[in-house]
Amino acid sequence: MSSTIPTKQELKSSKRQLATVIDLSKCMGCQTCTVACKNLWTQRPGTEHMRWANVATCPGKGYPREWESKGGGFDAEGRPQPGQLTTMVDCGDNFQFNHHEVLSAGNAQRKKLEPRSASGEAPTWGYNWDEDQGKGEWPNPYFFYMPRKCNHCSNAPCIDACSRNAIYKREDGIVVIDQDRCEGHRHCIEACPYSMVYFNPVSQKSEKCIDCFPRVEKGIAPACNRQCVGRTRAYGYLDDSESQVHKLVRVWKVALPLHPEFGTEPNVFYVPPMSPLAYDDDGRLTEAGRLPIEVLEGYFGPAVRQALATILEERDRRKRGEPSELMDLLISRRWHDRFAEFTGEPI
Amino acid sequence: MAKVKRVAATNQKLLEVDGAAWSGFDRVGIDLIPAPVTMAASVSGQMALSQNHGKVRRVEARLAHNGQSLSVRLSWQDAQRDDQIGDLDRFVDGAAVMFPLQGDANPFTMGDAQHPVNAWLWRADQPEPFDVIARGYSTSQRRPASSSQLEANALYRDGGWHLVFQRPLQPGNGEFTRFAPGEPARIAFAIWEGSNAERAGQKAISGAFVDLELEA
Numbered sequence: 001m002s003s004t005i006p007t008k009q010e011l012k013s014s015k016r017q018l019a020t021v022i023d024l025s026k027c028m029g030c031q032t033c034t035v036a037c038k039n040l041w042t043q044r045p046g047t048e049h050m051r052w053a054n055v056a057t058c059p060g061k062g063y064p065r066e067w068e069s070k071g072g073g074f075d076a077e078g079r080p081q082p083g084q085l086t087t088m089v090d091c092g093d094n095f096q097f098n099h100h101e102v103l104s105a106g107n108a109q110r111k112k113l114e115p116r117s118a119s120g121e122a123p124t125w126g127y128n129w130d131e132d133q134g135k136g137e138w139p140n141p142y143f144f145y146m147p148r149k150c151n152h153c154s155n156a157p158c159i160d161a162c163s164r165n166a167i168y169k170r171e172d173g174i175v176v177i178d179q180d181r182c183e184g185h186r187h188c189i190e191a192c193p194y195s196m197v198y199f200n201p202v203s204q205k206s207e208k209c210i211d212c213f214p215r216v217e218k219g220i221a222p223a224c225n226r227q228c229v230g231r232t233r234a235y236g237y238l239d240d241s242e243s244q245v246h247k248l249v250r251v252w253k254v255a256l257p258l259h260p261e262f263g264t265e266p267n268v269f270y271v272p273p274m275s276p277l278a279y280d281d282d283g284r285l286t287e288a289g290r291l292p293i294e295v296l297e298g299y300f301g302p303a304v305r306q307a308l309a310t311i312l313e314e315r316d317r318r319k320r321g322e323p324s325e326l327m328d329l330l331i332s333r334r335w336h337d338r339f340a341e342f343t344g345e346p347i
Numbered sequence: 348m349a350k351v352k353r354v355a356a357t358n359q360k361l362l363e364v365d366g367a368a369w370s371g372f373d374r375v376g377i378d379l380i381p382a383p384v385t386m387a388a389s390v391s392g393q394m395a396l397s398q399n400h401g402k403v404r405r406v407e408a409r410l411a412h413n414g415q416s417l418s419v420r421l422s423w424q425d426a427q428r429d430d431q432i433g434d435l436d437r438f439v440d441g442a443a444v445m446f447p448l449q450g451d452a453n454p455f456t457m458g459d460a461q462h463p464v465n466a467w468l469w470r471a472d473q474p475e476p477f478d479v480i481a482r483g484y485s486t487s488q489r490r491p492a493s494s495s496q497l498e499a500n501a502l503y504r505d506g507g508w509h510l511v512f513q514r515p516l517q518p519g520n521g522e523f524t525r526f527a528p529g530e531p532a533r534i535a536f537a538i539w540e541g542s543n544a545e546r547a548g549q550k551a552i553s554g555a556f557v558d559l560e561l562e563a
């Protein structure tokens with residue numbers, strides 16, 4: 001290495017910025033995105049526990065477990081905050097099953113299939129352990145699904161945290177960890193307030209979502225976005241005024257970053273979920289939503305009120321038979337409208 | 348100033364942590380301090396927040412050469428043996444000795460662009476040590492032990508680690524600190540306590556370089 005040690009500002013800057021928008025009203029928690037990612041990237045030794053793309057039920061402990069209370073990110077003055085590491089169990093564990101025992105001759109009626117934690121114990125937590133639990137009382141319980149991946153933040157604390165200067169933003173805005181420079185010190189895991197960096201105990205290096213950059217370079221959307229069966233996702237450059245991400249984030253302002261108060265300027269944006277209607281004491285459907293607005297504010301900040309108001313207004317417009325560009329965007333009758341120039345075929 | 352005693356023992360005998368070659372040797376007691384991580388805030392804001400690192404406060408060193416190789420035997424107390432990364436939040440014990448490549452260098456920053464340092468790094472979970480070259484924060488490079496014929500041998504016993512590093516005084520070509528009988532040298536020490544999540548700059552260090560003289 002020469003005397004030209006890059007500054008963090010250099011490592012954090014990019015020419016353009018790719019972004020993902022996810023419409024939470026449409027996500028059905030099917031985990032197709034999770035599996036699409038896992039099949040592509042995390043089947044190597046030491047990656048069994050990793051779900052670079054993942055979906056958890058909100059409110060809930062989330063994935064990795066209790067990531068929202070693990071610290072990291074920045075305070076209001078931009079100072080880095082201490083954070084905590086995740087464990088194997090937090091990251092969803094790596095269950096082993098007694099297939100051999102159950103499937104060997106004569107046992108099928110006597111033995112049942114039992115998962116074991118990587119620790120050898122009976123599991124007490126795992127991926128989506130609290131799926132669909134949510135909150136609220138009958139007859140008005142509520143929950144929604146939260147698909148996540150690395151936010152490829154514009155002010156990425158993982159980059160600031162790496163004492164090896166191994167993490168950097170590519171020209172397209174994708175944040176990657178140089179596996180040759182990483183020495184597995186895991187400061188990035190502590191610094192990422194989204195717990196979206198994972199430690200590989202076999203290679204002893206840290207890994208994270210790479211936004212499928214080898215696909216993106218060939219004009220193919222990341223697998224989580226492309227494989228989404230709910231048509232919840234849009235992808236493209238934020239500065240491309242023709243892209244859906246630009247229109248939803250910048251023009252209509254209905255797609256918001258998760259936990260903007262962490263100060264990292266995420267580039268995954270969420271269209272907040274519209275609420276199912278609540279029942280009154282007599283079991284009659286009311287006009288009120290079940291999802292408390294305070295809960296949504298806890299995830300997306302105060303801007304969620306205006307975003308939802310805009311969506312509902314445009315929906316009403318459409319119900320009246322008037323045109324609505326926003327509703328057309330959110331519906332996306334032609335799927336490839338969602339992915340700007342990234343509509344190439346993966347195979 | 349510490350003396351590097353000239354001995355007749357073979358390289359092999361000196362690599363034995365408990366070998367007779369090391370009995371009756373003067374021990375140099377080195378006090379350690381927590382590495383000042385705030386200096387490294389520009390390379391790791393997260394590391395600079397660390398407050399409780401540097402748990403090991405003393406290391407005992409015995410130094411010998413036999414005309415061919417320099418051997419450094421270290422002992423330190425460590426109540427918990429951490430020689431495996433058992434979970435994603437676990438770290439292993441480690442130790443290093445560091446020398447200026449030539450002339451002077453700042454041991455706190457691991458040198459700088461003009462003043463490189465050479466270090467020998469042992470980690471409790473690795474079969475071989477690393478030979479490290481660094482030119483300041485964030486620049487260290489781990490080279491395989493074979494590059495300089497560096498060797499290490501460690502033993503955990505009675506609540507402490509005992510470790511021998513050994514390397515030829517004059518390794519082959521490359522950026523390695525070279526030693527000669529009758530000549531002065533300088534050394535610094537670092538210990539990582541795995542159960543205290545110590546890694547990278549979160550470590551205990553000796554601070555300034557300790558002056559050495561290799562017996563003629």
Ligand code: SF4
Pocket residue numbers: 149150151152153156157158159175191192193194195196197208264
């Ligand atoms: S989400 Fe975490 S890992 Fe991804 S860029 Fe932001 S801070 Fe880094």
Ligand code: SF4
Pocket residue numbers: 022026027028029030031032033034055145147227228229230231232
């Ligand atoms: S694939 Fe789409 S609909 Fe299914 S969980 Fe992922 S984001 Fe939601």
